[in-house]
Amino acid sequence: MTVPIHKDHTELTEDQFNTLSEEVLKAKSLSYSPYSKFRVGCTILTASNEFISGANIENASYGASICAERTTISKAILSGHTTFKVIAISSDQEDDFISPCGICRQVIREFAKDVPVYMFKSSGEFIKVYMNDLLPLSFGPENLLGE
Ligand SMILES: O=c1ccn([C@H]2C[C@H](O)[C@@H](CO)O2)c(=O)[nH]1
Ligand SMILES: [Zn+2]
Secondary structure, three states: OOOOOEOOOOOOOHHHHHHHHHHHHHHHHHOEOOOOOOOEEEEEEEOOOOEEEEEOEOOOOHHHOEOHHHHHHHHHHHOOOOOEEEEEEEEOOOOOOOOOOHHHHHHHHHHOOOOEEEEEOOOOOEEEEEHHHHOOOOOOHHHHHOO
16 A cells, blocks of 8 residues: 655645755754764644744653654644644755654644645655654544544
8 A cells, every 4th residue: 555645745835845844854954862872853833823842852861762753743732732733844854855753643633633734855845744644544633532
């Protein structure tokens, strides 16, 4: 089964797309990643059209490290934003689109069941994949709360 890959940015205005690209490439500079030296940036556009950025934060006890997607979601939730239009991620990789890890997919899904995830190369080139395609048949709040 192949995952549908999109290259449009139709849910965003041209200005929003330009800001998203700039912000997510800049967000890597927030990264604390002395161990892997693998910087990841994340930017969320909230339902109320605010951009919130974060990055991965590592730890000397490696397993305590937190990915960019999860630091950014935490920042958004703690700032009162629980609904998201898009999530974007970037790394320093020139040849690969960065894709969220399994743990992050589950955390994203909690708040954004079928959000478009924009994955950027360091050049600014991107692809878009929907959460439902990244985490099919997922388990979420509806299953517990009966919504
Ligand atoms: O989608 C990803 C993949 C990896 N990382 C981080 C975790 C760790 O700090 C470093 C290397 O795995 O990159 C993220 O933040 N997001
Ligand atoms: Zn992750």
